[in-house]
Amino acid sequence: MEKSSSTVEKYQLGFLVSTFAFNLTNLLVFTPMTIDMMKQRHKVERQNNIGDGVGKLVGPRIRTNHGSHANIFSFGSLAMHSWYLAGKMNL
Template sequence: MAWLTRFLAAVAFLAIGVIFSPETFGSTSEGQNSSKLSVYLKLVHLLSFSTAWGAALWVTFIGGIIMFKNLPRHQFGNLQSKMFPAYFSLVGVCCALSVAAFGYSHPWKSSATAEKYQLGFLLSGFAFNLTNLFVFTPMTIEMMKKRHKVEREQNIGDEIGWTKNKEVAKVNPQLAAMNKKFGMIHGLSSLANIMAFGSLAMHSWYLAGKINL
């Protein structure tokens, strides 16, 4: 029930923020009159984008590295196989919401060139993320499980950080072939993840230029 408590707390704070927003009291910020629909679309876009950005930042540069350095390699791999589908699903949904909200607020025909580029960045992030979710991640997990089976037969995989895999692969052609294929698929998955993260980073610069602090 802990997740439900956290979810309800987040919803409660969001509701309080809406209640005490300037639009609720009939006033506007900096003399700009915006419809409630426009404000809600901005809220959806901001929350979705920030969630996707934060999740990508943590998983790519912080959480994964900490787990790799502190968990036995097979345990780390098994955890990643459960975490990555959830991660890519979350980021995919957030990117879809961001694209929908931004696209509705900036119709293509009447949008400036800058907005068209931003929609393109968001769509790129969404596409790279879906590619990871439905193509590279399933392939990576499948190859990882096959490699784990071979490694267990060689009594390796329980080490933390430094691995005996390369030493054993020198005298085990099957493991060497698996390493090569796994490295290729994992490399493509990492590249797609970085490209998605980069697309979101480009959009963050655009949003920063729109915020008045």
């Protein structure tokens, strides 16, 4: 007789796969974009002799990085999975 996974267990697998996907996307897509953007910003700051202080050059391009969204979604998925695991504990 085959035992099938329950709906809750399937959701947990979904949360873990989502976490993996968000982290992989962040690693392969958003991190290189962020590094390129940072290099361009430093080049502009050096050319214009600015950027020695905090917040001297903050343009709209900084807001185009969505890597933090991937981190937040990954954290949320792991939080849901942790909540599930905590509910299975017998204290």
